[in-house]
Amino acid sequence: MPPFDVRFVRNLEQARPRPGREAVPCNACAVRHLTVCAPLNPTELPEFSRIMTRAVFEAGTRIFDEGDPADQVFNVTSGVIKVYKLLPDGRRQVTGFLIAGDFLGLANEEDYAYSAEAVTAARLCRFPRKKLEAMLDSFPAVERQMLLVASHELAAAQEQMLLLGRKTAKEKIASFLLLFSVRYRKRGLPDNPIHLPMSRNDIGDFLGLTTETVSRTFTQLKSSQMIRLLPGGLVELNDVDHLEDIAEGR
Amino acid sequence: MPPFDVRFVRNLEQARPRPGREAVPCNACAVRHLTVCAPLNPTELPEFSRIMTRAVFEAGTRIFDEGDPADQVFNVTSGVIKVYKLLPDGRRQVTGFLIAGDFLGLANEEDYAYSAEAVTAARLCRFPRKKLEAMLDSFPAVERQMLLVASHELAAAQEQMLLLGRKTAKEKIASFLLLFSVRYRKRGLPDNPIHLPMSRNDIGDFLGLTTETVSRTFTQLKSSQMIRLLPGGLVELNDVDHLEDIAEGR
């Protein structure tokens, strides 16, 4: 088995260096402190990363589908991934957008309960689930970290339920913009203007709205000078305080 | 400090036997296999349960509020608890109803990110968070179990996002009825007719609907012979297959 999945490699150069042959790539990982690998020290990293391979997915490619056997878990190291669930008639709920540092593939059942697809070209560290689980016995700190990560995700999920169940379209969009600004800032990425590479349709499926409503609401926020839409999927937040008031329904 | 919280004890008899003095109550716990205590063997149970106290909450009493220091975690052993978040103007999202076997209080921050209130009289096992965390080093299997529980909650949260963002009122109510039927069955409780002790308002706040819409939709399902509303908050499901079709939008 090759050290990374060539089926999806857009640019092979991006995927070097090869783990287990050259230097451990984790040493240079800019987001390690955010991931489940955070508690590993320099001596532990090589052993831990031996079971890891790296994969690159082109924009628009599926990483896995709901119902697939859940035998891989991932760390996102660059790019944007969307995670979603479908109803039989095609209605879709995007349950999250993952960016560098996020964990993908947490599952307790045999199969994934959701699908994952690359929104932009993305790089991921991939772990065979069985091997990772076996390794957790030797690295209890990683297990602790996974629990922490899961708790964070759970808190985010509850916040999203509040948004989906009780916020208006305008409040949803304002919350969405601030969510991304904060997440980017935590990772040292530009937090204003923010880069939103996903489509209006994806945003709608995340917020429980239609494409049209997302578009109209962006226009509305633009008209009231709250934001500016720049080319390349960039959105400038002109009045963060006011956006926060809107997001909280104040 | 007394072995259980007398402030909320409705009937002191219910709270016996006292942990650490008399027999370990966990031995008789009917839902232990569902809780974080599941992996503990009979010799470990007494040590583990030494840090535990039991509390009884009357219907309608607050267990903790969003923003309170999160220094306790709980296992629900009987009754129904609702967990919710509020917007400044009072809009509410119930993020979950907890029943026997459910875990309450998972938090990574200093403070709870949500409030919890007893819907019916409820009994809980309470653990000081710091002591529990300290104990996890000696009981790695419990930590593993907590991760499992958190994963389950996360999967449920994603399912709920799909419901909130993309389902119609009728689909939401059908999903809600089936959710409770399945959860009751897993615990060996009657799964049809099901007992729904929470108010229409609580159900609405869980499903992202108003009281009126919940009521109207119940009436509608009743008219089409899908359910029967019995006294005492009981709901009889007359055609589970059809309800499942409705719940999935088929």
Place this chain on the structure above:
DNA sequence: CGCAAGATTGACGGAGTTCAAGCCGAGTGG
């Protein structure tokens, strides 16, 4: 340049909310 996919805008309709009025049932006190 020309095309296709996505984004925006408009007009209209409908599912669900809001506001308001009755209804029911459990607890209470005369």
Place this chain on the structure above:
DNA sequence: CCACTCGGCTTGAACTCCGTCAATCTTGCG
């Protein structure tokens, strides 16, 4: 034992926000 009351539930009528359908505009790309 029964009228009274109060909170929650149900029903009705009007409204509104957002979805639907459709046309146009923009943008990235071969």
